[in-house]
Amino acid sequence: MSDAKEPHLTREEVAFVAHLALLELTDEEVDQFTWQLEEVLDTADAMTALDLDGVEPTHHPLGFTNVMRPDVVVPSLDRDEVLAQAPDVEDHRFKVPAALGEQ
Amino acid sequence: MHAAPAAFGTAAQIADDVSSGTTTASAVVEQHLARISEHEGDIHAFNLVLAEEAREAAAAIDERISAGDEVGPLAGVPVVLKDNMCTRGVETTCSSRILKGWKPPYSATVADRLTDAGAIVVGKANLDEFAMGSSTENSAFGPTHNPWDLEKVPGGSSGGSAAAVAAGFAPLSLGSDTGGSVRQPASFCGIVGVKPTYGSVSRYGLIAFGSSLDQIGPFSTTVEDAALSFEIIAGHDPLDATSAPEPALPVRSKLDAGVEGLRVGVINEMNGSVIEGLDADVLARSRAAAEALAAAGAIVEECSIPSSVYGLSAYYMVAPAEASSNLARFDGVRYGLREDGPNTALMNQASRTAGFGAEVKRRIIVGTYALSAGYRDAYYGKAQRVRTKIIDEFNAAYKNFDVLLSPTAPSTAFAMGDKTADPMMMYLNDVCTIPSNLSGQPAMSVPFGVGDDGLPIGVQVLAPLMGEVVMFQVAAELERAAGGAA
Numbered sequence A: 001m002s003d004a005k006e007p008h009l010t011r012e013e014v015a016f017v018a019h020l021a022l023l024e025l026t027d028e029e030v031d032q033f034t035w036q037l038e039e040v041l042d043t044a045d046a047m048t049a050l051d052l053d054g055v056e057p058t059h060h061p062l063g064f065t066n067v068m069r070p071d072v073v074v075p076s077l078d079r080d081e082v083l084a085q086a087p088d089v090e091d092h093r094f095k096v097p098a099a100l101g102e103q
Numbered sequence B: 001m002h003a004a005p006a007a008f009g010t011a012a013q014i015a016d017d018v019s020s021g022t023t024t025a026s027a028v029v030e031q032h033l034a035r036i037s038e039h040e041g042d043i044h045a046f047n048l049v050l051a052e053e054a055r056e057a058a059a060a061i062d063e064r065i066s067a068g069d070e071v072g073p074l075a076g077v078p079v080v081l082k083d084n085m086c087t088r089g090v091e092t093t094c095s096s097r098i099l100k101g102w103k104p105p106y107s108a109t110v111a112d113r114l115t116d117a118g119a120i121v122v123g124k125a126n127l128d129e130f131a132m133g134s135s136t137e138n139s140a141f142g143p144t145h146n147p148w149d150l151e152k153v154p155g156g157s158s159g160g161s162a163a164a165v166a167a168g169f170a171p172l173s174l175g176s177d178t179g180g181s182v183r184q185p186a187s188f189c190g191i192v193g194v195k196p197t198y199g200s201v202s203r204y205g206l207i208a209f210g211s212s213l214d215q216i217g218p219f220s221t222t223v224e225d226a227a228l229s230f231e232i233i234a235g236h237d238p239l240d241a242t243s244a245p246e247p248a249l250p251v252r253s254k255l256d257a258g259v260e261g262l263r264v265g266v267i268n269e270m271n272g273s274v275i276e277g278l279d280a281d282v283l284a285r286s287r288a289a290a291e292a293l294a295a296a297g298a299i300v301e302e303c304s305i306p307s308s309v310y311g312l313s314a315y316y317m318v319a320p321a322e323a324s325s326n327l328a329r330f331d332g333v334r335y336g337l338r339e340d341g342p343n344t345a346l347m348n349q350a351s352r353t354a355g356f357g358a359e360v361k362r363r364i365i366v367g368t369y370a371l372s373a374g375y376r377d378a379y380y381g382k383a384q385r386v387r388t389k390i391i392d393e394f395n396a397a398y399k400n401f402d403v404l405l406s407p408t409a410p411s412t413a414f415a416m417g418d419k420t421a422d423p424m425m426m427y428l429n430d431v432c433t434i435p436s437n438l439s440g441q442p443a444m445s446v447p448f449g450v451g452d453d454g455l456p457i458g459v460q461v462l463a464p465l466m467g468e469v470v471m472f473q474v475a476a477e478l479e480r481a482a483g484g485a486a
Helices: A011-020 A027-049 A079-083 B011-020 B025-043 B051-066 B111-118 B159-166 B185-188 B223-233 B280-295 B306-329 B342-353 B358-369 B377-400 B423-430 B435-439 B468-481
Strands: B046-049 B076-084 B120-125 B173-177 B192-196 B216-219 B264-269 B299-304 B403-409 B443-450 B456-462
Touching: A011 A027, A011 B051, A011 B358, A027 B306, A027 B377, A027 B423, B011 B025, B011 B051, B011 B223, B025 B051, B025 B076, B025 B120, B046 B159, B046 B223, B051 B120, B076 B111, B076 B159, B111 B223, B159 B173, B159 B185, B159 B216, B159 B264, B173 B223, B185 B192, B185 B216, B185 B456, B192 B223, B216 B435, B223 B358, B223 B468, B264 B280, B264 B377, B280 B299, B280 B403, B280 B435, B280 B443, B280 B456, B280 B468, B299 B377, B306 B358, B306 B377, B306 B423, B306 B435, B358 B377, B377 B403, B377 B435, B403 B468, B423 B468, B443 B468, B456 B468
Parallel strands: B076 B120, B076 B173, B264 B299, B264 B403
Antiparallel strands: B046 B120, B173 B216, B192 B216, B192 B443, B403 B456, B443 B456
């Protein structure tokens, strides 16, 4: 890591990206993640040494697209068994706190 | 002594003995459960030991045998599943607080295929949380210890599965390999570990980490056992849309064929001259493996995969990007931990913040950043192009070679706590294994002697897509050269 170059990420950006991912970090975590993510992005920068002009991206090693099965009804998971694992349930549905505002 | 691979016979021997009535599944299970009781306290290979369930399953197998019913090719064989593979009604945690107590409503296809073949699941193995790590120290439920030296890590992320086999808790286990998570712990624990061709083993019921990289594979003490279990778990599964529409390859067919005339390429970049940080004793064992294959009649030459040097850079963009997407499903709504919040978004955030450990959070943040507007092409897009280059170079090499050879991991098992402070130090463990995940091609680690510290060293055999038959053929020769099973 060179001291002279601009860092990829500031503390504030790390906290913001965490917020986008629905994670809340402590101040200590933000400090630690900022230098650790900098190392990862430095490593990623090594790729700029490669000539990638005209190289197509690989999304998937086997290159499958649109795998379909016959449109026939088959048994699915048991509803009660699935709901039994949910943190909160009402009337056979997953229950969450208010989506907007506060409750 | 904690290390005792195949303490009570290999999977093939046990299945033969149980099927022929020489022993019973119940007796086999009791032997293994007794060994688990004695050593598990020191090793912590398991998140959950399924003693009663295993006894019941064994009794059922024995009943079928006395009734003269057909039992499968793994009759009575104790197996261990990595705890990121769903087992219906049985807690499956990914070694994460966020899934503590979760009992899946369905089983992974690999679990069903093993039990349909007569195998008996004796436990769910510890792992780095959500399979993110190379030492099994990132588990929310405490680390696993290496049976060869309790102060050393077993490798990871499938460290519990590897340690269970090395300790003689079961002759066979399954792990998942996203960047080396089967092969590196196999090397550290002195056993065989396989990363099959992407799509050849169903991932239905495997909790996803990096969906374009993840593949399930076996750990065993012999190449034959790995081949036997691969033939059972591989083959098309309509429940997995990424499953290759082909039957399992007959990988046991050439185990005794030798390597006369086969062309073996030694990957130049991984011989210590280009990729740095590979230990001298590891490189020496890799060279010895090449010499052993040459002595057995193979044509051994150097080859080059120049872009493999950039594998680590590409992987640590692709894997976190896919992980950040896959782990978005853990939000406290349908399963797992919920922490209260005044509204749904804050409940989601509180649940994820309390449920995920540090390494998982790091990777979610890296992945979210790599996919964010303005950076996506510079990071994720570039990494996907590097991936294409690596694939092209491997394919060019396989025009001249049947298999390729390299070290599996840069070192023998390292001390617990040694690499936890600096994630990049930990990530470097995967430098030789990552290229095969990026390319989707199969690779496996075979024990080939020990290092200066007396701990096991594995060598890696790599093969083209769906090249498992020749990969196992070469692995079997290395096993013979190393003096048989560990």
